[in-house]
Amino acid sequence: MGKAVPYVEFDRVTLARAGKPLFEGFSLGLSEARVGLIGDNGSGKSTLLRLIAGLILPDSGDVRLSGPGEGRPGFLFQNPDHQILFPTVGEEVSFGLIEGGMDPKTANAEAAKLLAAHGCAGWEKRAVHELSEGQKQLVCLIAVLAPEPNLLLLDEPFAALDLPTRYDIRERLSQLKQNIIMASHDIDLLSEFDRVIWLEQGRVRGDGPPKSVLAAYLAKARAGTEKARTA
Numbered sequence: 283m284g285k286a287v288p289y290v291e292f293d294r295v296t297l298a299r300a301g302k303p304l305f306e307g308f309s310l311g312l313s314e315a316r317v318g319l320i321g322d323n324g325s326g327k328s329t330l331l332r333l334i335a336g337l338i339l340p341d342s343g344d345v346r347l348s349g350p351g352e353g354r355p356g357f358l359f360q361n362p363d364h365q366i367l368f369p370t371v372g373e374e375v376s377f378g379l380i381e382g383g384m385d386p387k388t389a390n391a392e393a394a395k396l397l398a399a400h401g402c403a404g405w406e407k408r409a410v411h412e413l414s415e416g417q418k419q420l421v422c423l424i425a426v427l428a429p430e431p432n433l434l435l436l437d438e439p440f441a442a443l444d445l446p447t448r449y450d451i452r453e454r455l456s457q458l459k460q461n462i463i464m465a466s467h468d469i470d471l472l473s474e475f476d477r478v479i480w481l482e483q484g485r486v487r488g489d490g491p492p493k494s495v496l497a498a499y500l501a502k503a504r505a506g507t508e509k510a511r512t513a
């Protein structure tokens with residue numbers, strides 16, 4: 283069987299953040315439908331997702347998107363408050379459709395349909411600031427999916443959610459047809475992915491099937507805890 287063609291390709295990417303090198307000659311191709319990113323705080327997961335989304339540009343090298351990576355990816359941030367732009371749920375969901383060229387009246391009707399399809403019928407006029415964190419995250423997910431992006435980039439979208447909401451959104455994600463690249467600390471969720479990449483200080487420390495990469499990451503984290511206890 284031939285090697286799958288990557289839909290995201292980092293080609294010798296170099297990037298400094300706050301004057302410090304983070305990625306140096308970083309090359310990586312992604313061709314799997316569900317790719318997980320794991321790594322300690324500050325290892326570069328969010329920055330990698332932002333590079334893929336084109337929200338930041340490399341200092342040198344290229345990030346290329348093709349095939350299922352083409353078009354503007356949908357980006358779900360860790361904190362819905364960093365994502366939400368509008369006062370009402372309806373405006374938030376219709377925005378991406380209007381931006382994509384749909385006339386506002388059709389976009390509003392479409393937004394209402396999408397909300398209803400996700401169990402949020404009649405939410406159009408609701409004020410976003412009155413929603414719970416989980417409800418906000420759900421609205422963000424519906425808004426991100428509305429323009430039907432080929433690729434979804436998810437930056438620890440479950441961190442602030444209670445368990446039932448986490449399972450609900452997780453179930454919704456598992457049914458999506460889109461390719462997904464997700465940064466997460468949720469070992470259970472990542473164990474269902476096709477490939478997991480372990481980042482450490484802007485480098486790939488582990489890469490492969492979830493079972494082996496997650497086991498190695500956990501072992502390293504536990505060893506660190508052990509060392510701290512005996513120091």
Ligand SMILES: Nc1ncnc2c1ncn2[C@@H]1O[C@H](COP(=O)(O)OP(=O)(O)OP(=O)(O)O)[C@@H](O)[C@H]1O
Nearest residue numbers: 299300304321322323324325326327328329330465
């Ligand atoms: N906007 C920014 N300006 C300057 N430095 C930044 C910025 N964003 C991130 N960094 C730095 O880049 C490095 C990687 O950060 P990044 O947010 O990509 O890590 P992460 O793996 O997503 O971490 P976490 O798990 O805490 O979300 C860190 O050293 C961070 O301080």
